Amino acid sequence: MAIELYGSSRRVVIVGGDDTEGLLNSQMAALQTDSPILLIKEDEIPGSVREALDRLGVREVILVPSKISDSVKDELRSLYSVEEFPVFSEGKGLFDLRILDIALGLLLGVLLSLVLRRERREKVPMNVLTSDEERVVRSIIDGGGExxxxxxxxxxxxxxxxxxxxxxxLVERDLIEKTQFKRTFKLKIKKEFISDGWKG
Structure with a gap:
C-alpha cells in the first residue's frame, strides 16, 4: 500500500503493529511529516517491510514508541537515520484528543484523495506515441503495468x-513513472492508454 500510494519516500513512519496507542501516534506522525506508515512485529522486521524500505528508497525512519524490541530498534538505527516521535498521552486533555481526531480525519482525506486520483488516471490515445514508444508502453502494460x-x-x-x-x-512526458529499485529501475504506467491496434 505504501509503495502504491507514495512510489518513493526518503522518510517513513515505523510502528509496532500490535500497539493501539502506537498506531494512533503513527497517524499523527505520518500527517505531520507526509510519510507512509510501515507496521513491524515486536521482535522482527518482516520481509515485506524490508522490501518496502528498499523500494521506497528510505533514508530516515520516524520511530513511534510502541511494542518494538531493543534489538529491532538497534537494527533500524544501524541502517537508517532514526528519530523518535513524541508519545501522545490522553492525560493532556480533551484538546489533544480533538487535535488527534482532526489529524486522523485529514489523513484519511489525503489517503482517499490519493486513491481516487490513482483510479481516475488520464486517458491517452496510443497514436500520440511513436512505434518504438508504443512497443515500450505495450511491454510494460503486458507485464502488469510495472x-x-x-x-x-x-x-x-x-x-x-x-x-x-x-x-x-516517456518519463519526461509524464506517461510512465521511473523509480530506483536495487541496481535497476522499476517502470510503471501512469496513464490509461487507449488503442484500436498496435503499430508493431
Whole structure:
C-alpha cells in the first residue's frame, strides 16, 4: 500500500503493529511529516517491510514508541537515520484528543484523495506515441503495468541506449513513472492508454 500510494519516500513512519496507542501516534506522525506508515512485529522486521524500505528508497525512519524490541530498534538505527516521535498521552486533555481526531480525519482525506486520483488516471490515445514508444508502453502494460527496465531489453529487442532514451522521453512526458529499485529501475504506467491496434 505504501509503495502504491507514495512510489518513493526518503522518510517513513515505523510502528509496532500490535500497539493501539502506537498506531494512533503513527497517524499523527505520518500527517505531520507526509510519510507512509510501515507496521513491524515486536521482535522482527518482516520481509515485506524490508522490501518496502528498499523500494521506497528510505533514508530516515520516524520511530513511534510502541511494542518494538531493543534489538529491532538497534537494527533500524544501524541502517537508517532514526528519530523518535513524541508519545501522545490522553492525560493532556480533551484538546489533544480533538487535535488527534482532526489529524486522523485529514489523513484519511489525503489517503482517499490519493486513491481516487490513482483510479481516475488520464486517458491517452496510443497514436500520440511513436512505434518504438508504443512497443515500450505495450511491454510494460503486458507485464502488469510495472516492469524492471532491464526486462525491456528482452521484451522489445531494443538496445540499452535506445531503451534508456525512450524511457527518459516517456518519463519526461509524464506517461510512465521511473523509480530506483536495487541496481535497476522499476517502470510503471501512469496513464490509461487507449488503442484500436498496435503499430508493431
Amino acid at each position: 516492469v524492471g527496465q532491464d526486462e525491456l531489453y528482452g521484451l522489445t529487442g531494443f538496445s540499452r541506449p535506445k531503451i534508456s532514451r525512450l524511457v527518459a522521453e
